Amino acid sequence: MLGQGFVSAASIAASVLFILSLGGLSNQEKAKRAVWYGIVGMAVAVFFTAFGPGIGGYWWMVPMMIVGAVVGVYVAKKVAMTEMPQLVAALHSFVGLAAVFVGFNADLERRRVLASQLAEGATEGFSAFAALVATKTPAELTFLQIEVVLGVFIGAVTFTGSVIAFGKLAGKVDGKPRQLPGGHLLNAGAAVLSLLLAILYLNGAGFWTLLLLAALAFFIGYHLIMGIGGADMPVVVSMLNSYSGWAAAAIGFTLSNDLLIVTGALVGSSGAILSYIMCKAMNRNFINVILGGFGGSKGPAAEIEGEQVAIDVAGVASALNDADSVIIVPGYGMAVAQAQNAVSELTRKLRSAGKNVRFGIHPVAGRLPGHMNVLLAEARVPYDIVLEMDEINGDFANTDVAIIIGSNDIVNPAAEEDPNSPIAGMPVLKVWEAKQVFVSKRGQGTGYSGIENPLFFKENTRMVYGDARSTIDSLVPMIE
Known part of the structure; x- marks a missing residue:
């Protein structure tokens, strides 16, 4: 077993690596x-925590690890790679559920200490956490209860919210915003009841208050994410993070x-900052994201005139051969078709022909x-020609050909032209x-968003029309 000094030093090292x-x-x-820094940091954190002072039960803990x-x-x-978003959502749910279980166990240990009057010195046979609880003053025990309430509530919301996000991303749950009758009033009512239960718990009510609090938080997480449309799921995943x-x-x-405090704060703050940045990019209200109040339609959508006109690959190749400048806009459809390597080859061929490709x-x-950045980097597309929306949006008017690969909402002019569109006001690639x-x-x-x-x-x-990878594979040999 390692001493506390080693554990403290390891915590600092792991925090720096994170x-x-x-x-x-x-x-x-x-x-x-950077990923390797994270891997090493987590390995150090797990090892020194598992073998630190006061830790036991290795006969079952090591096999579980x-x-x-x-x-x-x-x-x-x-x-x-196409399934990475739902995997991230699933992993978030594990963190949330772990918080709920730790909160439950901490309260049970606290009650066990109080029932046995462990604070008077009878520490034999109890866990290291129970012994720690025994040294706390009444004020410190109140703070412990507050920490338990916050952990259980936030963890429960994270768990069910992440499960629903996983379902929507995986196509197992309808991507359209769905809420029960009463909408946000149900969420508000559940939040008020949760606050009342927390007050009862802090004033000495039984373990049942914590169980009901968790149940209400499970509902809030479920209902919040169900009320968010598929077009806004990237922001939801970031917020759940x-x-x-x-x-x-x-x-x-x-x-x-x-270490958990530092790591949790890093993840919590970075996720919140990223969510805020994405909300600005989508012209969404940050508070609405937290409350699950966006993603739905504001009224009847504008009528669309005209028809979709198809073209074959040869026609696209002819236009590309005549073009001087090309901008490619990838979306989730590229990921689904696993077309990033074909897109990389098309890019190489076009650039070899002297065309400005971005x-x-x-x-x-x-x-x-x-x-998309990850997929293009995986396919070895040069970093310097992969530009963000703000960097390239003003160049489309001077571009000969724009190729859209599996994108919908991010290139939808309804965001600018239709105030009743669910994505009205969202900045898009023009x-x-x-x-x-x-x-x-x-x-x-x-x-996906409907x-x-x-x-x-x-x-x-x-x-x-057709599979993106097959289409581009057919297109590459025609580029001169």
Whole structure:
């Protein structure tokens, strides 16, 4: 068993590694090294926590750690990049549920201490946490209860919210916003009841108050995320990431674990900051995200005139061969078709022909922040031609060809033209300003969010139906 000095030093080292990891993820070229910082930091944290003072039960804890590691490796190898968003949501749910269980156990240990009057010195046979509880003053025990309440409430909201997010991202739950009759009044009522139960719990009520509090929080998490539309799920995943961090921080206070406090605060604050940045990018209100009050329609959508006109691959190749400048806008459809390598080859071929090729990336393209950047980096697309929306939006008017690969909402002109659209006011890539627009799409459906896109009906737009990877594979040999 390691001494407390080793554990404290390891906590500081792990915290520094986590901070370096977060800092490195802001740069694509440093991202791999940043991930390794995180891996080493987590390994140090787990080892020194597991073998620190007051820890026991190794006969079952070590096997469970091995099982968890094996499951983690298996999932990491099996899950495709297209499934990464739902995997992240699932992992958030584990953090939330862990917070709930730790909160329950902490309160049971607290009651056990009080019932046996452990504070008078009878510590034999009790856990290290119970012994710690025995040393606390009445005021400190009240703070412990507050920490338990926060951990259980935030954890329960995170758990069910993440489960619903997983279902929506995986297509197992309808992506359209759904709420029970009463809408936000139900959420408000559940929150008020949760506050009353917390007050009762802090004033000495039984364990049942904590159970009911968790049940209400489970409902709030479920109902909040059910009320959010599919177009806004990237922001939801980021927000749930923040919730999971605050839940972990609450666990850290409960267990007097400095590393959990620091790590939880890092995850919570970074997730909240990222959510705020994404809300600005989508013209959403940050408070509405927290309350689950966005993603629905404001009224009847505007009528769309015209028809979708199809074109074959040869027609697209002819336009590309005549073009001087090309902007490619990838979306989740590229991820589904696993077309990033084909897109990379098309880019190489076009650049070899002397054409100015760039990529336009919307902040919420795909199902996860940075989803498209990761896929393009994986396919070895040069970093310097992958530009953010603000950097490239003014260039579409001077671009010969815009190629849209599996994108819908992020290139939807209804965001600017239709005040009743669910995405009204959301900044989008103005691809329709290009001279010619080609949209690679599986079919004529509305896509994940269920929102019709007037871009597909514009006179300078042509639709290329079919699997994106097959389409681009056929296109590459025709580029001269």
